[in-house]
Amino acid sequence: MIYTSYRFFKIVVLFLLVSVVANAQVQQEIPPPYHIKTVSFRKNNENVYPYFRKGESFQLTFDDLYGNEANYYYSITHCNYNWTPSSQLTINDYISGFDNQRIQIYENSFNTLQIYSHYTLTIPNQFTRLLLSGNYILKILDEDREVVFTRRFIVYEELVSVPLQIKRARGMDEINEKHNLDFSIKSSTINFQMPLQNVKVALFQNGRFDNAIYNVKPQYTIGNDLIYRYDKETQFWAGNEYLFFDNKDVRNAVNNVLRITAGEVYNNILYVNEARANVPYTYFPDINGKFLVNNINLNVTNVAVEADYAWIFFSLSAPAYYSKKDIYVCGMFNNYAKTEENRMEYNEKTATYEKAIMIKQGFTNYMYIPSDKNGVLDEKNAPDGNFFQTENDYTILVYYRENNDRYDRVIGIGSANSENIIN
DSSP states (O other): OHHHHHHHHHHHHHHHHHHHHHHTSOOOOOOOOTTEEEEEEEETTEEOOSEEETTOOEEEEEEETTOSOOOOEEEEEEEOTTSSBOTTOOHHHHEEEOOOEEOOEEEEOOSOSSOOEEEEEEESOSSEEEOSOEEEEEEEEOTTOOEEEEEEEEEEOOSSBOOEEEEEOSSTTTTTTEEEEEEEEBOSSOOOSSHHHHEEEEEEETTOSTTOBOOOOOSEEETTEEEEOOSSTTEEEOOOOOEEEEOSSTTSOOTTEEEEEOSSSOEEEEOOEEOOTTSOOOOOOOOTTOEEEOOOOTTOSOHHHHOOEEEEEEEEEOOGGGGGSEEEEESGGGTTOOSGGGBOEEETTTTEEEEEEEEESEEEEEEEEEEOTTOOBOGGGOTTOOOTTOOOEEEEEEEEOOTTOSSOEEEEEEEEEGGGOBO
């Protein structure tokens, strides 16, 4: 009897430990399958970085190339600063209403070669309103409540100011290749408790999560101001201006499109991109990785469902060094996902890297990102190089958890552009 009770006790303890470990897992973004395209957060009819002021309205939109009006559902989980679920919160703490609802707004494509269903989820909506600031993971589920894909987003409050200045790197080896973020956190309403432990920051370049910087502590304080003036810890590789193609007229070869061929959908073959790492920096405007869906046909009234898809053929001429690396075509259009769908293949006959990706027509920024076989980025050796003159958007989000709080609040945001870089 005692032995049986002991076994039961061990099983219960093991179950609780497994539950704790599962809840503590970092919530990574799960890329969508092939038939889900053009996933984007939107605000005021524009594609935007995934940071939203508490209480403001935004949308998540995506296309399903099956075009069969499938039922999709959504769930939302609040996360800690390190993207583990906020285990001390219940769903009622951060959601007014409930999630696990069907996405009710969808339309079918019209007058396109590639059929698709276009879905729009608006937050807040009649079922769901977010109550707290912080990190969130949004899961899109199918009819069987299996996860189709996930996306991170961040809700912030404006309780502190975050003055930010972009500077050139301090080290002579990196002065021409990196951007350094010099910033502070100022508040007249919050007296920070134990700021070295309770205040955290996250630094972002062009809305990317894959190269974000975390776990930087305040260097020192002046009164209640927290000062961050590091030489190394807050630096990003500057990269180069994004490449682009413009196929808002999907049947015309213009704006970096070399030629068009016909198929089930149009094939847009781009000019070969020459690696720019060893040539002088050349400025040309970009939109920092974003994309704009567009169709200039005179009869189009709603590009969300009247823009077509095309196969985009990318080619990169780069040194043989990269044959030992994986190179991906990335941008906001695919959330910088390092997946097989976006990984380039080396053509020994032409000595170029090649990839065809189906993308919705319009104006699209993209870049080439190398990584090792373990998925670790190699931005230092990016095919297009790193130049301090590159114009990038930078964002800093400030997290704060007082000693008795149960979750990490996001209490402020700061942003700047490296166009105004100083020495």
